Amino acid sequence: MPDRAPQPVDRQLPTEESRDLIALVRDVVQGEIAPRAAEEEEAGHFPREVFSVLSEAGLLGLPYDSAHGGGDQPYEVYLQVLEELAAARLTVGLGVSVHTLACHGLAGFGTKEQQAEHLPAMLGGGLLGGYCLSEPSSGSDAASLRTKAVRDGDDWVITGTKAWITHGGVADFYTVMARTGAEGPRGVTAFLVPGDARGLTAAAPEKKMGMKGSPTAQIHFDGVRVPDSRRIGEEGQGFTIALSALDSGRLGIAACAVGVAQAALDEAVAYARERRQFGRPIADFQGLRFLLADMATQIEAGRSLYLAAARLRDAGRPFSRQAAMAKLFCTDAAMKVTTDAVQVLGGYGYTADFPVERYMREAKVLQIVEGTNQIQRVVIARHLAGPESR
Numbered sequence: 074m075p076d077r078a079p080q081p082v083d084r085q086l087p088t089e090e091s092r093d094l095i096a097l098v099r100d101v102v103q104g105e106i107a108p109r110a111a112e113e114e115e116a117g118h119f120p121r122e123v124f125s126v127l128s129e130a131g132l133l134g135l136p137y138d139s140a141h142g143g144g145d146q147p148y149e150v151y152l153q154v155l156e157e158l159a160a161a162r163l164t165v166g167l168g169v170s171v172h173t174l175a176c177h178g179l180a181g182f183g184t185k186e187q188q189a190e191h192l193p194a195m196l197g198g199g200l201l202g203g204y205c206l207s208e209p210s211s212g213s214d215a216a217s218l219r220t221k222a223v224r225d226g227d228d229w230v231i232t233g234t235k236a237w238i239t240h241g242g243v244a245d246f247y248t249v250m251a252r253t254g255a256e257g258p259r260g261v262t263a264f265l266v267p268g269d270a271r272g273l274t275a276a277a278p279e280k281k282m283g284m285k286g287s288p289t290a291q292i293h294f295d296g297v298r299v300p301d302s303r304r305i306g307e308e309g310q311g312f313t314i315a316l317s318a319l320d321s322g323r324l325g326i327a328a329c330a331v332g333v334a335q336a337a338l339d340e341a342v343a344y345a346r347e348r349r350q351f352g353r354p355i356a357d358f359q360g361l362r363f364l365l366a367d368m369a370t371q372i373e374a375g376r377s378l379y380l381a382a383a384r385l386r387d388a389g390r391p392f393s394r395q396a397a398m399a400k401l402f403c404t405d406a407a408m409k410v411t412t413d414a415v416q417v418l419g420g421y422g423y424t425a426d427f428p429v430e431r432y433m434r435e436a437k438v439l440q441i442v443e444g445t446n447q448i449q450r451v452v453i454a455r456h457l458a459g460p461e462s463r
């Protein structure tokens with residue numbers, strides 16, 4: 074019999090440096106993340122200390138410029154790091170993805186002065202970010218957001234409520250989209266708001282189905298004052314910035330989904346080889362062998378799809394359609410693979426004694442965040458058939 078332990082994913086990586094990076098990530102996962110994941114998720118404990126470790130190891134700014142404290146890594150490498158983190162604990166993998174999303178606006182659209190002042194602490198100085206687009210009454214229709222920023226001398230005064238904010242209440246900074254002009258996408262401006270700004274408060278975290286260690290909360294802005302030097306990009310450019318961040322962020326969600334699915338497959342294979350019924354390991358039964366084969370194929374296909382999109386991005390080519398396809402396919406695949414993993418474990422799969430029920434609960438949220446999978450289809454169809462006529 075070959076070794077029972079799951080083999081690490083055999084990754085295609087472009088450089089020796091990136092191979093070393095994956096080895097470092099696996100060390101951090103084994104030492105700091107995997108041993109406590111199940112227990113802390115059950116207890117709803119947010120592992121802030123893990124993010125400090127990741128920051129110290131240079132893993133919180135991987136796809137950004139090293140001149141500002143980033144890691145200079147291409148997306149094809151950064152995403153595979155996310156996949157490894159998410160396989161160990163989605164709260165951490167998705168947390169790194171959201172932090173990267175929160176840095177995107179300043180790194181891509183900020184002035185040189187803003188970048189020099191803020192990015193080093195954001196990318197490698199231990200800070201953790203949040204991304205504030207959604208509101209209680211605007212989710213998929215994000216351009217109808219109502220949080221307002223009103224000019225007052227050299228300042229802006231922000232008032233309103235953001236909803237569903239990952240790291241809500243624990244983030245050190247938030248990238249916030251607020252209305253500064255007319256209704257619709259062109260009236261939105263982006264701001265970088267400190268987490269301890271006066272007038273900014275977080276509601277109690279939502280009680281979620283999964284990812285219980287990741288705080289998701291409403292953030293209230295009650296006359297929060299920020300100087301104009303914290304405006305990101307031009308007035309009215311905020312929705313463009315938000316969507317640009319989401320194009321890249323969706324690749325992060327796709328990679329996290331593949332990580333969760335891979336973890337579920339590894340568990341299912343190990344269990345199927347161990348568990349005996351009718352005098353044989355259940356892995357002998359063709360009904361289960363074909364299920365496992367389909368799970369593995371979905372995972373490989375998803376990984377290939379997100380990497381193809383990442384390589385387009387790394388080459389400076391348009392990748393928005395491919396990012397939407399990767400997010401859609403990988404997260405649907407993760408839902409199916411994790412559900413099938415529960416099936417492979419039978420009754421035991423339905424208990425908290427094995428991690429597959431957690432993976433199944435976690436996979437569900439990935440079909441919803443950063444644009445539901447219906448919205449991904451809307452995006453893909455627009456690329457194919459143009460905008461809807463009304």
Ligand SMILES: Cc1cc2nc3c(=O)[nH]c(=O)nc-3n(C[C@H](O)[C@H](O)[C@H](O)COP(=O)(O)OP(=O)(O)OC[C@H]3O[C@@H](n4cnc5c(N)ncnc54)[C@H](O)[C@@H]3O)c2cc1C
Pocket residue numbers: 171203204205206207209211212213214236237238239240281289438441442443444445446447448451
């Ligand atoms: C755990 C978690 C973390 C999150 N983190 C963040 C965060 O950090 N920052 C942030 O800004 N937001 C965050 N979100 C919010 C998330 O992006 C929204 O939940 C998502 O965009 C959907 O919005 P909604 O929940 O208001 O659903 P709705 O927009 O109300 O959608 C309800 C249903 O209608 C469907 N629907 C809506 N419009 C269409 C359409 N045109 N065609 C077809 N179907 C449609 C949707 O697909 C969905 O099935 C988070 C959400 C969760 C659950």
